Each structure stands twice: as C-alpha cells, then as structure tokens.
Amino acid sequence: MTTTATPVPSKKSRLNTLVLLLVPVLLLAGVIALFVSTKGAGFNVTPAAPIETVQFERTILRPGQIELRLRNTSPQEISIAQVNINEATWPYTISPGRTLPRLGTADIVLNYPWVQAEAYEITVFSGDSIAFKTSIAAAATTATASVGTLWRFTLIGIYVGIIPVALGMVWLPALKRLGPRAMMFLMSATVGLLIYLGIDASTEAVELGGKLGNAFQGTGIVGIGIIGTFLLLDFFSRRQMSVGRSEAGQRMALSMMIAVGIGLHNLGEGLAIGAAYAVGAAALGTFLVVGFTIQNITEGLGIIVPILRDKPAIRSLALLGVIGGGPAIVGAWVGGLIYSQPLSVLFLAIGAGAVFQVAYEIGRQMLWKGMANRKIPLTVFAGILTGMLTLYITGLALK
Amino acid sequence: MAAKSSRKQQPISRRSLLKAGLGSAGLAGAAALGLSVDPSGTTSAHEAHAQPGHPLHLMPTVVGEVDHVRNGFNPTEILTDFDMGKLSTMPSGQPLREYTIAVENKEIEIVPGLRYAAWTYNGRIPGPTIRVREGDRVRIKFLNAGDHEHSIHFHGIHPGNMDGVFDAASGVVQPGGKYIYEFDAEPFGVHLYHCHTAPLAKHIAKGLYGAFIIDPKEARPRADREVVMVMSGYDVDFDGKNDFYVVNGIPFHYNHDKNPIRLKVNELVRIYLVNVLEFDPINSFHLHANFFHYYPTGTSLTPSEFTDTIALMQGQRGILEFRYKYPGRYMFHAHKTEFAELGWTGVFDVEA
Numbered sequence: 001m002t003t004t005a006t007p008v009p010s011k012k013s014r015l016n017t018l019v020l021l022l023v024p025v026l027l028l029a030g031v032i033a034l035f036v037s038t039k040g041a042g043f044n045v046t047p048a049a050p051i052e053t054v055q056f057e058r059t060i061l062r063p064g065q066i067e068l069r070l071r072n073t074s075p076q077e078i079s080i081a082q083v084n085i086n087e088a089t090w091p092y093t094i095s096p097g098r099t100l101p102r103l104g105t106a107d108i109v110l111n112y113p114w115v116q117a118e119a120y121e122i123t124v125f126s127g128d129s130i131a132f133k134t135s136i137a138a139a140a141t142t143a144t145a146s147v148g149t150l151w152r153f154t155l156i157g158i159y160v161g162i163i164p165v166a167l168g169m170v171w172l173p174a175l176k177r178l179g180p181r182a183m184m185f186l187m188s189a190t191v192g193l194l195i196y197l198g199i200d201a202s203t204e205a206v207e208l209g210g211k212l213g214n215a216f217q218g219t220g221i222v223g224i225g226i227i228g229t230f231l232l233l234d235f236f237s238r239r240q241m242s243v244g245r246s247e248a249g250q251r252m253a254l255s256m257m258i259a260v261g262i263g264l265h266n267l268g269e270g271l272a273i274g275a276a277y278a279v280g281a282a283a284l285g286t287f288l289v290v291g292f293t294i295q296n297i298t299e300g301l302g303i304i305v306p307i308l309r310d311k312p313a314i315r316s317l318a319l320l321g322v323i324g325g326g327p328a329i330v331g332a333w334v335g336g337l338i339y340s341q342p343l344s345v346l347f348l349a350i351g352a353g354a355v356f357q358v359a360y361e362i363g364r365q366m367l368w369k370g371m372a373n374r375k376i377p378l379t380v381f382a383g384i385l386t387g388m389l390t391l392y393i394t395g396l397a398l399k
Numbered sequence: 400m401a402a403k404s405s406r407k408q409q410p411i412s413r414r415s416l417l418k419a420g421l422g423s424a425g426l427a428g429a430a431a432l433g434l435s436v437d438p439s440g441t442t443s444a445h446e447a448h449a450q451p452g453h454p455l456h457l458m459p460t461v462v463g464e465v466d467h468v469r470n471g472f473n474p475t476e477i478l479t480d481f482d483m484g485k486l487s488t489m490p491s492g493q494p495l496r497e498y499t500i501a502v503e504n505k506e507i508e509i510v511p512g513l514r515y516a517a518w519t520y521n522g523r524i525p526g527p528t529i530r531v532r533e534g535d536r537v538r539i540k541f542l543n544a545g546d547h548e549h550s551i552h553f554h555g556i557h558p559g560n561m562d563g564v565f566d567a568a569s570g571v572v573q574p575g576g577k578y579i580y581e582f583d584a585e586p587f588g589v590h591l592y593h594c595h596t597a598p599l600a601k602h603i604a605k606g607l608y609g610a611f612i613i614d615p616k617e618a619r620p621r622a623d624r625e626v627v628m629v630m631s632g633y634d635v636d637f638d639g640k641n642d643f644y645v646v647n648g649i650p651f652h653y654n655h656d657k658n659p660i661r662l663k664v665n666e667l668v669r670i671y672l673v674n675v676l677e678f679d680p681i682n683s684f685h686l687h688a689n690f691f692h693y694y695p696t697g698t699s700l701t702p703s704e705f706t707d708t709i710a711l712m713q714g715q716r717g718i719l720e721f722r723y724k725y726p727g728r729y730m731f732h733a734h735k736t737e738f739a740e741l742g743w744t745g746v747f748d749v750e751a
Contacts, residue, residue: 081512084642088459088740089651098512111457123642131636165743346718 028215038287043253052078052126055213056134057341060142061114068108068122068134072100073213079127085112086120105214114139133292143277145337153274153332160273161266161290168319175301181379184237185310187362189390190258190302190385192357196388199354202226205348208341216342225349226356229235233261233357252316254306254365259324261358262299266324269296270331271344277336292328293355295394298387300322305360401551412545413416418729425715452725459740461651463733464512470507473645475658479613480627481530484537493583494535501542502594502607504551509633510643510650510742512554514552518545518594518605524608525629533616539580545573549602550578552595553611554714562615562743587615588672588697592749604634604677614672619700619717622720623666630674630682630711630733630743641678643742644733650742655728659746664726670719671697675710682721683710684741685734691721708734723749 060067066085070080079099083092093109100106114120120136129142144147155244174185204224209218240253269292303324331347415574440444452507467473500520507517507524512636520526520715543549548569552562561582570578592742610627632717633650643650653660668693674682685708692702693709698716709717723729729747 079512082461082510087737089461089643091457091460091462091740111456125510125513125642126636127514129513129515129635131638131642397678 011236027314035394050078050128050130052128052130053074053213054078054100054124054126054132055211055216055341056132058143059134061136061139062141063315064113066110066112066114066120066122066136066262068110068124068133068380069105070100070101070124071105071107071213073215075215076104077101077104078130078329080108081125081127083108083110083122083125085110086122097392102142114138141269146321149336150187150333150343153277153336154159154329156273156277156289157270157326157329157332159289160269160296160323160332161220161263161325162321163325164187164293164296165262165266165303165325167302168297168302168315169321171301172304172308172317178308179290183305184379185383185386186301186305188380189387190305191359191362192384193302193391194261194297194362194387195242195260195384198355198393201268201348201352203267204268205345205352208348211346212341212345218342218345221342221345222352224350225295225346226353228355229350230357230360232249233257233354237357237361237376248307248310250365251306251310254361255303255320256323256359257361258306259320261301261361262324263327264295264354266299267327268344268348270328270333271319271335271347272331273328274335274337275344291385295391298390319337319338435541436604449485450479454600458653458655459744460654461510461654461742464657465508465511465649467649468490470523470649471505473650474649474652475660476648477523477528478628478660479523480528481625481627482527482532489536493530495538496531496535497538497540498529499540499542500551502545502588504545507606507648508633509645509648513635515633515635516605517603518547518549518607520551520607520609521591523610525673526607527630528610528612528627528671529592530583530612530614532614533584535584537580537582537584540613541570541572541580543574546574547602548573548596549594550596550609551580551582551592553582553592554590554610555582555583555613562595567629572744584613587613589613589673590696591673591675591714591716592674596730600639600677603675604632606631608675610671610673615700620667620670622669624662625669625671626660627671627677628673628684630672630676630684632738634677634745639678641676642740644676644682644743647747651744653731653745655730655746659728659748662723662747662749662751664724665750668721668723669718671716672711672719674713676713679738681710681712681735682738683708683734686719686721686731687729688725688727689721689723689729693717694718694720723747725749726751 032233055071055073057069057071059069059272077099080094081098083090090112092109094106095109096106098106112123114136117138117140120138122134124134126132141383144152161223178186204217205222205225207215209222212218212221216217237253237257266303273289273292300321303320334347335344401747416507442587446673470710482498484498487495487497489495491600503519505517505519505522506514507519509515511518516522529539539551541551548571552563553561557580558568561580562579565571567573567578570580590611590613592609592611594602596602596748608629608631610629612627623703629648630644630646631648633643634640635642645651652658672684676682687707690705690707693704694700694702695707695715695717697716702720709719711717726749730744731747732744
C-alpha cells in the first residue's frame with residue numbers, strides 16, 4: 001500500500017510548513033533592519049543632492065491657457081516652487097497642492113497667451129532647486145472629448161486601420177492564382193513584415209519606457225507586455241488548433257490569429273497618432289496617418305495569405321478586417337483623449353508581443369510544414385527579407 | 400487727468416498691497432494644506448489699481464513671497480542699508496572705518512519655495528553695502544566660515560597684497576582662516592567687491608559680491624532718496640545659464656504685485672547701480688516714463704549722459720539721478736526682456 005507511505009498533512013504540520021516558509025522572510029527583515037540601523041555598511045548612504053524626478057504626463061492647451069500634469073517619480077515627496085516658460089517666470093496655479101507625495105500628481109495651470117504653432121519650453125523648479133523641463137513642439141488647442149473630436153479620431157482610426165487592411169485584402173482574388181512556391185514566399189514575407197513591426201514596436205516601447213520615471217520601470221512594462229501577450233496568444237492558438245478542425249478551418253483560425261495580432265499592433269499605432277494630435281503635433285499626426293495607411297496595406301495582405309486556397313465568406317473577411325484594423329480606432333481615442341505614457345508603453349509592448357507571436361505561429365504552422373518537403377528554404381529566406389525590406393523602404397520614404 | 404486719477408488710487412494701492420502680502424501668506428498656507436494654490440488671489444491688488452472693467456493683464460512674476468526673516472535679509476531694507484563701518488581716528492588724524500565680513504554657506508529662499516545653497520558675505524545677497532569717504536582708511540577683518548577658499552577683491556586703488564587674488568599673502572583665505580584688508584579709499588565713485596578665487600564664475604554666481612561706495616570729500620548734492628541696486632542672477636540648476644535675474648538678491652521683490660519702491664513726486668532719487676551678473680555678458684537698466692542723469696562709475700560729479708536706458712557689462716557700475724514729474728506706477732527693469740521677465744523687474748510707486 002503505497003498511499004499510506006505519504007503522511008496525511010495534519011493541521012499541525014501545515015502550521016509548521018508556514019513557519020518554515022516565514023523564517024527566511026523574518027531573517028531578511030532582520031538583515032534590512034541591521035543595514036538601516038548601522039547606516040548601511042558604514043557608507044554615507046544619504047545622497048549629496050536629493051534625487052528628484054518627475055514625469056510630465058500630459059500637456060493640455062486651451063486658448064490662453066496651458067495645463068501640465070506632473071507625476072512625482074522620485075523616491076520621496078517633492079514640492080513645486082516656480083515655473084518659467086520661454087524665458088519668463090510665470091504665475092501659475094497648482095492643484096491639489098505644491099507638495100507631491102511619491103507617485104502623486106499635480107496639475108499646473110498657466111494662464112499664458114500662447115501662439116498657434118509656436119514652440120514653448122517650460123521649466124518647473126522644485127523646492128530643492130531642481131529644474132524639470134518639458135516642451136511643446138507646436139502649440140495647438142488640445143482636443144477634448146466631444147462628439148466632434150470622437151468622430152474625428154474615429155475617422156483617423158478608420159484611415160489607419162480599417163481602410164488599408166481592407167484594401168490589402170482586396171488582393172485576395174489575384175493571389176488565388178499563385179502556385180505553392182509563391183504562396184510560401186508570400187507567407188514568409190508576412191512573417192518578415194510581422195517581425196519588422198515587432199522590432200519597431202518594441203524599440204519604440206523601450207524608448208518611450210525609458211522616458212518614464214524610474215519608479216515605473218518602463219523596460220519592465222515592455223517585458224511584461226511582450227512576454228505576457230506572446231504566451232497568452234500562444235495559449236489561445238494552441239487551444240484553437242487542438243479542437244480538431246478541418247485543414248481549412250485551421251487556416252481560417254490562423255488568419256484570425258494574424259488579424260488579432262495585427263489588431264493589437266494597430267492599437268499601438270492608433271495610440272501614437274492620437275497622442276500626436278493630442279500634444280499639438282498635428283502636422284506630425286497627419287504625417288503619421290499617411291505613413292501608417294501606406295504601410296498597413298501590407299497587413300491586410302498578411303491576414304489573407306493563409307486562406308488564399310479557400311473560399312472564405314465575405315462576412316468572415318469583413319470580420320478579419322475589423323479585428324485587424326478596428327483597434328486603431330480605439331487606440332486613436334485613447335491616445336487622443338486620455339493620453340497616458342505608461343499605458344502607451346504597455347500598448348506598444350502588447351502590440352509587439354502580438355506580432356511576434358503571430359510570426360512564430362505562421363512559422364510553426366505553415367512554413368516548417370512546407371519546408372519539410374523542400375531542400376532549400378531559399379524562398380522562406382527571400383520572403384522574410386522581402387517583408388522586412390518592404391516596411392523598411394516604405395518607412396524610409398515616409399518617416 | 401491721468402495724474403489725478405492715479406493720485407486718487409494711491410491710498411487704495413497701499414492697502415491692497417498689504418492685502419496682497421497677506422494674500423500670498425495665505426496662499427502658502429493653502430499650499431501647505433494641500434489646497435489648490437491660486438496666485439490670482441494677488442490679482443485683487445491689481446484690480447484695485449486698474450480702471451473698472453480693465454483688469455491688469457498677466458505679467459511675469461513669482462507665486463507667493465519668500466520668507467525674508469528666515470533668509471535674514473530683506474531687499475527693501477538692502478536699498479538703504481549703507482554700512483558706514485565703525486568710525487575712529489588714526490594717530491595720523493586719518494579717519495578709520497572698520498568692518499567685519501564673514502563668508503558663510505547659507506541656504507536662501509531666492510524665489511518662493513525654492514531653496515538655493517548660496518555662499519554669502521554676512522549671510523545676505525548682495526553682501527553689505529560698504530560706504531566710506533574718499534581718503535578714509537578702510538580696514539576689513541575677513542573671516543572665512545565657508546568650506547572653500549574665499550577672498551574679497553575690491554575694485555578701487557590699493558596695494559597688490561590687498562587685492563584678494565593669488566595666495567594667502569594677498570588675501571586668499573582658507574576655510575576657518577582670516578585676513579585683514581586695509582587700504583585708503585580711492586577714487587570716489589560707486590564700486591564693487593567680490594570673491595576672486597577660482598573657479599571664479601562659481602564664487603560670484605553663488606552670491607559673493609556687494610557694492611562699495613566711496614563718497615567724494617565734497618559730498619554730492621543732497622538727494623531725497625539714495626538707494627543701492629546690485630544686479631545679478633541665479634543659476635539654480637548649475638548649467639552655466641541663469642534661471643533667474645535679480646536686483647538686490649530676491650527676484651521680482653520690487654514687482655508691482657510684491658513690494659514696489661515708494662517715491663514722491665519731484666524727489667531727487669539717486670541710485671548707486673552695480674552690475675555683477677555672471678554668465679551673461681551684458682546687463683542693463685531702463686527707467687519708465689522718465690530720464691536720468693548718468694555718472695559712469697560715479698567718478699565724476701558731472702553727468703555724462705541724459706538717458707532712460709544704459710548697458711553695463713560685468714563689473715560696470717554708475718550713479719543715476721532723476722525726479723518723477725507725475726505720480727503713478729513706473730517699471731524699472733533690465734532692457735533685455737528675458738532678464739526682466741525672469742526676475743529683474745521692479746516698480747516705483749510715485750505719490751503726489
């Protein structure tokens with residue numbers, strides 16, 4: 001009887017386990033207390049100057065008024081003393097107060113007659129005479145939530161997401177005529193495209209994450225976003241595949257996965273564009289829209305590649321288009337109306353994780369399978385490189 | 400007409416200024432309580448000045464008022480705080496004026512809420528205004544209570560070992576040390592003194608400077624008001640550029656919403672003006688709605704110019720004399736807008 005060999009855990013032994021688990025924690029607390037009480041190994045651990053950092057979370061421009069939202073990302077509380085804007089000390093109001101607790105925020109309002117499309121540099125001085133600088137590249141009234149602006153951001157989302165993805169899908173009839181080798185080339189190009197988008201989005205996420213205050217650990221957010229999304233999508237796709245579908249069903253499911261991945265990525269793009277409009281860089285916004293629209297037509301192509309051999313219903317195609325392009329609309333709303341940098345970093349990272357997973361998924365399901373029959377994966381190599389180069393060259397022309 | 404209406408407003412202006420002062424104290428309190436701080440509270444003073452329906456437009460200023468008591472000096476008092484020293488007579492019959500000046504490190508609230516780690520002569524910026532008469536023997540006991548080498552370098556005519564530049568023998572003093580600078584006061588005029596140890600820009604920018612006035616043997620014609628103004632700046636984030644510009648230590652102190660300088664119509668006003676501004680090559684002084692006689696370096700009793708704007712490089716100084724013909728509020732400021740809007744702005748409130 002092997003079962004009797006394992007002792008049934010009694011209440012007492014469970015308590016013992018708990019105590020044993022707690023011992024290292026208590027010891028750790030003791031060590032920390034020792035370190036703090038002995039002023040840290042004999043070094044003077046108090047910094048020469050206070051470590052103070054703030055995050056300018058958003059800038060809102062209204063006619064004759066500039067509002068800054070500030071977050072204290074220092075290890076301790078800070079106080080705000082004065083504000084200079086473009087070489088002038090300017091009266092301001094601050095709410096809820098001059099003293100910001102750690103990670104607390106304050107809104108600074110300057111009644112300042114700013115000029116349309118001109119640049120401003122604002123310096124906020126802390127009580128310990130630390131200068132925090134932020135700038136406005138091209139002043140313009142910030143969009144606020146209204147039916148009008150919501151509709152305009154929706155339109156931008158449609159331009160960036162839905163239209164190009166749908167246009168890309170219009171290639172379907174033409175691509176149906178291609179042979180298996182060309183198919184593999186296209187599939188590989190899609191993988192290249194996705195890898196490129198993933199690298200681009202992660203770089204942007206890391207760059208933006210680096211601008212967050214230390215406390216937010218921007219790179220950590222990027223890691224969590226990418227890895228979390230990758231694993232989550234992988235889990236879903238494996239479950240999808242394991243339900244025992246037909247070959248065509250599996251291909252449709254793959255298309256769906258690609259659409260989801262691209263959709264999540266477009267969420268990040270929408271966010272970037274919305275934010276560009278929101279922070280007054282309207283010209284930049286327009287440029288981004290045109291650039292993303294042109295690049296995203298390749299995304300539509302990527303979505304339909306797995307189902308070229310099938311006869312998908314229009315309804316399914318429309319669904320794919322909405323899933324792939326629609327999130328750009330949501331992104332534009334979020335970016336334009338409730339812009340938050342930590343959230344932007346997370347969304348960019350989620351987008352990156354999503355496209356990486358989809359690239360991996362296509363590779364796993366289609367390419368490896370196809371490659372097993374061929375001696376040279378030259379088509380795959382050429383395809384992936386073509387995909388990446390396509391985005392590089394369009395980017396070169398547009399950015 | 401304008402004069403009359405503005406005369407009427409004077410009593411209001413005083414009261415409302417007082418109110419404004421209380422208002423800003425209240426603001427600081429509100430801030431401490433974590434309430435929304437509204438500097439427009441001080442605009443009640445402006446509105447009292449302005450014609451009904453014409454509120455004063457927004458102008459650069461700091462929000463609140465610095466704690467002069469904790470700082471240990473008040474620019475309003477610095478204006479007329481001439482230190483004549485301890486007067487005695489030497490065996491030769493020559494008048495002797497003795498001073499004690501100590502360097503001390505001091506945290507100063509230069510603009511409301513902002514503490515700056517300054518170096519000071521006698522705990523204030525600018526240092527004491529030393530005022531002697533041509534031919535007096537000047538004896539300055541100098542103590543260095545700071546943690547760096549310091550000195551006093553006087554502008555004037557004196558022996559090399561009183562110049563405060565090279566070594567211990569010429570008046571460069573180690574922390575904890577002392578030195579006695581002694582020389583005869585010449586030539587008459589408005590001069591300055593400042594620390595002259597390396598790195599020099601740091602020693603000046605952190606606050607080691609002051610005015611040094613030598614009156615001529617035959618006194619200048621009596622003025623109704625004599626004031627000293629020392630122009631400088633603060634680089635609070637140590638990037639080699641001034642963040643605030645100032646006359647007499649506290650930016651915007653004499654501003655319309657703070658502590659304007661009160662004058663009377665037709666009073667003869669004499670300003671001893673010194674520029675010691677670090678980092679920027681040129682400073683300036685402009686007087687509104689008036690002209691002044693200008694005596695460069697104050698070394699002549701005949702003015703060289705009748706103007707309303709002068710430019711001064713670092714170390715340049717002079718004497719200005721003027722009278723206001725009309726009552727009203729008149730700005731004086733650097734005619735470099737950036738300097739003016741970053742603190743080097745004041746107001747003469749002229750009463751009938």
